[in-house]
Amino acid sequence: MLSIENLKIGYRAKSNDNILLENINLSVDAGEFISLVGKNGIGKSTLLRTLVGLQDALSGEILLNQKSVTSYTIQELSKKICYVSTEHVQIPNLTVFDFVSYARAPYNNWFGKLSNDDKKAITESLELTNSQAIAHRIYDELSDGEKQRVLISRALAQDTEIIVLDEPTAFLDLANKYEIFHLLSQLSRQKNKTIIFSTHDLNIAINESDKIWLIHDKNIIEGMPEELVLNNVFNKLFDSSNLVFEKEVGEFIRSRKNEQIIGLQGNGIEFIWTKKALLRNNFQVECNKTHELNVIIDNKEKLNWILILKNDKFVFASLKELLNKLNNCRHE
Amino acid sequence: MSKSLKYSVLFVFLMVLFLLDLYIGSVEVPINEITSGLFTGKIDNHIWDMILFKFRLPKAIVAVFAGIGLSIAGLQMQTVFRNPLAGPYVLGISSGAGLGVAILLLGFASFIPMAFFSNWLLVFAAWLGAALVLFLILFISIRVKDIMTILILGIMFGAVSSAIISIMEFFTTEALLKKYVIWTMGSLINVSESQLFIMFISISIGVAISIFSVKRLNVLLTGEQYAYTLGINVKKARYLIFISTSILAGTVTAFCGPIGFIGIVVPHISRMFFNTADHRHLIFVSALIGAIVMLISDIISQLPGSDSVLPINSVTSLIGIPIIIWIIIKRYKFSSTM
Incomplete structure (x- = not known):
């Protein structure tokens, strides 16, 4: 017309x-x-x-x-x-x-x-x-x-x-x-x-x-x-x-410097938002792959984030605690 | 209160004030003589008859015409410029009309015998002067969007008109100057019967054009872009409204001299009283309230109980300016925050 x-x-x-x-x-x-x-x-x-x-x-x-x-x-x-x-x-x-x-x-x-x-x-x-x-x-x-x-x-x-x-x-x-x-x-x-x-x-x-x-x-x-x-x-x-x-999420994101590679394992909605949080903190997220730095989302009984850092293992009840630890490690 | 009740209240109020204006003056004429005189067309007492029909009645009618003319002129200016402080006086339109009259009385009168100048010429001169200023403002408002700048320019046009008039006063003869000065005193009294007739015709034409433009006024109020996309020829609408405004403000200025602030204040009172922005009401309401305010101003200027009469312009300023200050404080704003 x-x-x-x-x-x-x-x-x-x-x-x-x-x-x-x-x-x-x-x-x-x-x-x-x-x-x-x-x-x-x-x-x-x-x-x-x-x-x-x-x-x-x-x-x-x-x-x-x-x-x-x-x-x-x-x-x-x-x-x-x-x-x-x-x-x-x-x-x-x-x-x-x-x-x-x-x-x-x-x-x-x-x-x-x-x-x-x-x-x-x-x-x-x-x-x-x-x-x-x-x-x-x-x-x-x-x-x-x-x-x-x-x-x-x-x-x-x-x-x-x-x-x-x-x-x-x-x-x-x-x-x-x-x-x-x-x-x-x-x-x-x-x-x-x-x-x-x-x-x-x-x-x-x-x-x-x-x-x-x-x-x-x-x-x-x-x-x-x-x-x-x-x-x-x-x-x-x-x-x-x-x-x-x-393209996957259909929105604009700031391109990251991606200083450090991190492995992330898990599924469901927790996985998506944990990934977002890690990206925002300038980590390059590799899905389900093991490197020296790994995060495993454990949502079987109670929601926990397990951080595997070389040979050490830490368990966090909240995403905020996980990120605090990660940022501390980075500065050391 | 319904709208028709509000109209009735205004109309009754107007009638009462009209009678009161006829009654009040330095010579006391009994109110029953006045009312019966109005119906029979004469009063037996010769002096009272003179006072009523040669003096007070024409003056009251002029007050009504002046109120209608200035208020509708002000309403139209506020709508076209979308500015709550626009009015024939502030925008310099009245000064323009004054300049027209000055050029006629002080300039041309030096070359052509005075008798040649009829009342119609006086009105035409005022119309042309008013229109000149209006179109200058329009020309500038196309380039300058800021409404405050336009207002300041209007004040400057007024100042330029006054300056030109002063220079003309300086070079003119004493006789012409006297005639002009009497005109500038601005009053409702100096209008003769033949002038009253001219005033009636001119104001009627101005009001008729305004009523004819009512739809254009409504749409223009919402902005040029909406007006255009609603199929309104914005340029033509503006010309039509400006012609009406020039006729209304010019006529009043030609016969009564510059009368300030009625044109700004009355449209505001009308909008608030009727709680509407619709010109299908506002034109009539402004006309009614304008006439009422002018009659009140005239009654005050008589200083009831005394023999002296105040200049009408001072009275309208004293009534108008506090209301304008209140409008500014209330930040009464029209559009144009583009």
Whole structure:
């Protein structure tokens, strides 16, 4: 439904244009849930602003239903694409209901009188984000998570096929980040909305998105999150070699100096978290192999960590004690 | 209290104050003579008749028009600039209107005979002056996003207007200067019947444009990006609102001189009283409260029980400034923390 052909975006300047992204070719199907990821200042917001028409492309085409977006009037476009910006809306005495109702502007008359259809759309969009209870509160007095839900209601009330959101999960705590992601992905599946949004929460994006657009080297790498993981694409996100995308766990880790090799034997959840703790303390962990330094996790009756250091054997009841001992040995 | 009850309360309050404004003055006219006079159109006592119909009634009507005009102008400026401290006086729009009038009275009058200048010309000059300042501020606000900077620039425009006016005063003839100085004294009294008619038409046009822009005002309040993506032509909306503001603030300034702080304070009182940010209410509520506040200011300026009259501008400042300080302390903020 949306296709981007040879798009070049950035800012026009008198001498030479400041090009952020070029040769972009992408296509979007109805109902897709797409995360846009990339470093700060790389052009995420500019791309989204260009998509919704707030900014002109330097060259190339954005086609909406096989028609160039520039051939739509802004009134027509406002019924097709809506936009949720990162800007904080701080307006005294603005109620949630009023705020959401203004999104009906493309459909109602010059005075903004709400028809029954308008009212139905507003109520429904508030219900979809579970915001009915706060409908009559003042928007400015809500928590960040509630505000974001209201902004999504506002977008839903505009009743467009495509919703574009600029960093909807910024400023939110972890629980709210997951909730907003979940809400958006649910909307894309249940209501068949095409949702395109930028984010820095890569771990959640990989788990939830149908497709990821990753900005790298003035271009966009497009793909299913799992494919991008398998193709080692995520390492391109950071210039620094200190961060490495760990494919097995699907998250970024700091690359370690790995001063000392340690053998670790055991299984289950204790094994995974013991390994994490050892990695964090700059040990290179070898699984189930015996070297001069070995840790055996004994969880048969009672959880114990057994440290075998050359010929000595130590037993610890907690992970913290084990690590203290290991760090002490290292300093000696 | 429901919204319709609030409207009724305001309306009754307005009526009572209007009557009170007619009643209070240095000469005592019995209240029953005034009320019956209003219905029959004349009072038997010739002096009372003069006082009511030639003096107090026009003055009260001008107070109502000035309150409506300045309040709606202020409301629109606060919305467009998304700034709680915007208003025709602070942004230098009133000064711009004053400059327009000064150029007409002090400048052109030196070359063209005075009789040529009708009241309409006076109003046009004020509109043009107000619009000039508004569009200068708009031009700068595209480049400078910081609202406080825009406010300071508004104050500077005001200062520049005053400086130009001072220079013109220095070079002009005594007769013209006298005419101009009388105008700057700013009062509700100097408005003649024919001017009242012009004021009525101009304020009505300004208010009509404002009501016509109500949806645009609501959407603009939530920010330019939302306005644009909701299909609102932001540029056109701004022009429309600026024209309305220039007409409203310019007209009031042309006939009453610069009256400060009504434009800032009244929209705040309206928002708090109705607990809404919806312009479908705020335009009417601001108009009602604006008229009420101007009538109260006029009653205070009469210094009930004395023969002297205070300049209306001092009274509105004394009422307005404490409220503005309170707004600043409460950190009443609009958006724009981008």
